[in-house]
Amino acid sequence: MRRRRQCTTWSCFAVGVQCQRLAKHDGPHEASPTPTYDRHWSWTDEDPNGITVLPGTVWFHRPERARLKKIARLLAPWALLHGPIALLLWLYVSPATAVVFVALELVTSVRRPRFVDLGRFTAGVWPVTPAAPPLIFGIAWATHGEGRNAKIAGLEVVLGPVVVGAFSLVPRSEWPAYKRSQAAFKALQKESRS
Structure with missing residues (x-):
């Protein structure tokens, strides 16, 4: 898998932001001050002080950090609350009770x-x-x-x-008519892609 790299260009105007687009991108450099900001700045290499404010967000998402944050967000409740409860149930009640507790917690946490x-x-x-x-x-x-x-x-x-x-x-x-319609739909999708 090819690693995504962020453009290393910084703007020269007073705010001093790094371009939030991918490295070796075409067109002007663009950056938003935050990932959820509703506007972004645009500038070129020829005129780094010539800033244009445009609508929309431009933000480089680092996949490694995003993945780690998601894993930490999922594991934190288990490490702090559910894990010790399951361990206590395993030790003092029965292993079956601990397994049922973990299964119910997993099912009821579905969003x-x-x-x-x-x-x-x-x-x-x-x-x-x-x-x-x-x-x-x-x-x-x-x-x-x-x-x-x-x-x-x-x-x-x-x-x-x-x-x-x-x-x-x-x-x-x-069921047979449903299967035929599904096969026809998949063939139509495959045909439209090519």
Whole structure:
């Protein structure tokens, strides 16, 4: 993997900022004072004091730091809170209790939908919709469609802020037509790319 490098050019005007674009870029140098600032400065090598203020953010993201920050943000709660609790459960109650605790903590910490497709069926975890009544635990049927006549597709279990479910994507009678339409869609996508 090729390492991304930041342009080393600095501006000569009073603020003195480093270009936030990639090294060996085409066009003028550009920089924002912060990663979320709504404007950026632009200047050229010929006239480093000739600054133009433009809309938008230009910021060089260092992938190594971003990855380390994300890992630290994920591991900090486990290292400070969940790890010692799991260890105490393992030592004083039972290993099975510690495993169940860790599994429940992982499931309830989901913030975005996560699904695994298993042919006609799928299983996943997703956050509860904000409009739903608050529940600590609940069991419900997942259905194809709405109303009393809808066919049952699978099972959903509400665990506080998340729902864990396993269900079929389409009814068995519609599965062959669904597979044909998916194959046609993939062929059309492949054709449009080439």
